[in-house]
Amino acid sequence: xxxxxxxxxxxxxxxxxxxxxxxxxxxxxxxxxxxxxxxxxxxxxxxxxxxxxxxxxxxxxxxxxxxxxxxxxxxxxxxxxxxxxxxxxxxxxxxxxxxxxxxxxxxxxxxxxxxxxxxxxxxxxxxxxxxxxxxxxxxxxxxxxxxxxxxxxxxxxxxxxxxxxxxxxxxxxxxxxxxxxxxxxxxxxxxxxxxxxxxxxxxxxxxxxxxxxxxxxxxxxxxxxxxxxxxxxxxxxxxxxxxxxxxxxxxxxxxxxxxxxxxxxxxxxxxxxxxxxxxxxxxxxxxxx
Numbered sequence: 178x179x180x181x182x183x184x185x186x187x188x189x190x191x192x193x194x195x196x197x198x199x200x201x202x203x204x205x206x207x208x209x210x211x212x213x214x215x216x217x218x219x220x221x222x223x224x225x226x227x228x229x230x231x232x233x234x235x236x237x238x239x240x241x242x243x244x245x246x247x248x249x250x251x252x253x254x255x256x257x258x259x260x261x262x263x264x265x266x267x268x269x270x271x272x273x274x275x276x277x278x279x280x281x282x283x284x285x286x287x288x289x290x291x292x293x294x295x296x297x298x299x300x301x302x303x304x305x306x307x308x309x310x311x312x313x314x315x316x317x318x319x320x321x322x323x324x325x326x327x328x329x330x331x332x333x334x335x336x337x338x339x340x341x342x343x344x345x346x347x348x349x350x351x352x353x354x355x356x357x358x359x360x361x362x363x364x365x366x367x368x369x370x371x372x373x374x375x376x377x378x379x380x381x382x383x384x385x386x387x388x389x390x391x392x393x394x395x396x397x398x399x400x401x402x403x404x405x406x407x408x409x410x411x412x413x414x415x416x417x418x419x420x421x422x423x424x425x426x427x428x429x430x431x432x433x434x435x436x437x438x439x440x441x442x443x444x445x446x447x448x449x450x451x452x453x454x455x456x457x458x459x460x461x462x463x464x465x466x
Contacts, residue, residue, distance in 0.1 A: 179463055182207035182225040182247065184232045189441040196444065196452040202459055204229075209237045220244045227463035230418065230438050231256045248465040250458060251437045255416045259437035262307050262346055265414065266432075272413045274406070275431045277424070278349040281307070284335040285343075288325065294347050295324045301350045306331070308342040310436065312387035317350060351431070354424040356386035359399060359407035360439065360447065362454040363417050366404040368447030370394040388440075396446030403430060410435065417458055 179202045183190045186206045194204045205223055209232040214220065220241050230251035232238035238253060259265060263281035270276050280294045295302060295318075304327050305315040314331075318324035328345075335343035359369040372386040372394050386392045399407075407421040410432050420439030424431050444451060 178203050179227065179460065180205060180223065180225050181459060182221075182223070182228040182245065184209055184228065184230065184238075184241075185438075187440070192441045192443065193452075193455070197456065197459075200452065200456040202456060207241070209241045210234050214240060216240070216244075226466065227459055229459065233438060246466075248462050250462045251416060251418050255414075255437050258414055259416060259419065259435045260308050260310075261342075262305070262434055263344065265435055266346075269410060269413060269432055272409075274409055274413060275429065277303075277351065277431050277433060280347045281344060282328075282347060283344045284332055291325060291328050292321060295321050298347070298349050300324075303346075303348040303350050304328070304331075305346050305348070306342070307344045307346055310438075312385045315385060317384065351424050351426055351429070354426045356392075356433075357397065357399065357403065357423040357425065358394070358436075358439070359403065359421045359423060360451075361407050361411035361419050361421060362451075363458050364408055364412050365454060366399070366408050366448070367451045367454055368442075369397055369399045369403075369407075370442055370446050371397045394442060394446070396442075406430060406432065417462075418455075 181197065181202050181204045183204050184207050190204060190206055197204050207221055207225070225245060225247050228245070228247050228249040231249045231253050232241055235253065242253065266276045266279050278298065280297065282294060301317045301319040302324060303315065303317055304324065316327045318327055331345050356372045357369050358372060360367050372388060372392045374383055374386060374392050388394050403423060403425065406423065410421045411419050414435060416437050418437070420436040421432060422434040424433045
């Protein structure tokens with residue numbers, strides 16, 4: 178039985194445990210945060226062959242990685258590559274993969290620079306921190322004063338010198354876009370969900386489709402061109418296990434973000450063979466040790 182260290186104890190572990198056990202892989206939770214770790218002692222009493230995926234807190238991840246000495250499905254470099262939204266979009270754009278019009282702002286900058294950024298777009302604009310997940314800190318600004326106010330708050334955060342990333346993105350807003358999360362394993366599309374807000378939420382003016390903000394995730398069949406777009410994104414970023422976020426309007430489809438630590442949804446929302454492909458990726462990664 179292959180022993181898999183899983184660094185999340187949330188929905189993903191619950192959902193993958195039985196399907197992987199049926200395939201000869203034992204998924205075991207490996208806590209790496211909110212604990213005290215003597216550096217002269219093992220991270221865990223368990224013995225592991227492979228990790229899934231590199232811990233979200235990179236400092237704790239470095240400690241666990243050093244003490245465990247195991248290969249990871251999505252290593253530290255893959256997590257960093259996906260987490261840097263600006264770097265991801267720049268890399269995809271250079272490869273002619275469609276992305277939203279975006280400006281990367283590195284604080285501190287003056288008001289004149291921010292005004293020039295705002296005037297590049299037809300408002301409203303979307304403002305988002307460069308390195309956060311789950312929709313944290315994302316805002317929409319309809320006018321210049323509101324935009325500058327949002328930037329003021331970000332500047333206050335960035336004044337704290339221990340902040341790892343003092344940058345943010347300003348993006349075009351795509352009204353009425355459908356929001357899809359496409360999953361790709363080892364370069365192959367394996368399923369997708371559409372993230373939707375309820376009618377009451379939409380009527381209340383809400384517009385973020387993050388599941389952690391109350392949206393629902395419903396399994397959907399993506400068109401061939403959207404599947405290809407997700408696969409091209411994964412290959413360009415060289416990330417073997419990745420969620421690709423697509424925004425789709427009547428006349429455009431763009432890659433909005435990627436997630437190298439995506440939550441695993443219920444199996445019914447994926448293609449047949451999802452767990453067979455995941456098993457193959459885990460076993461191939463384990464062979465790197």
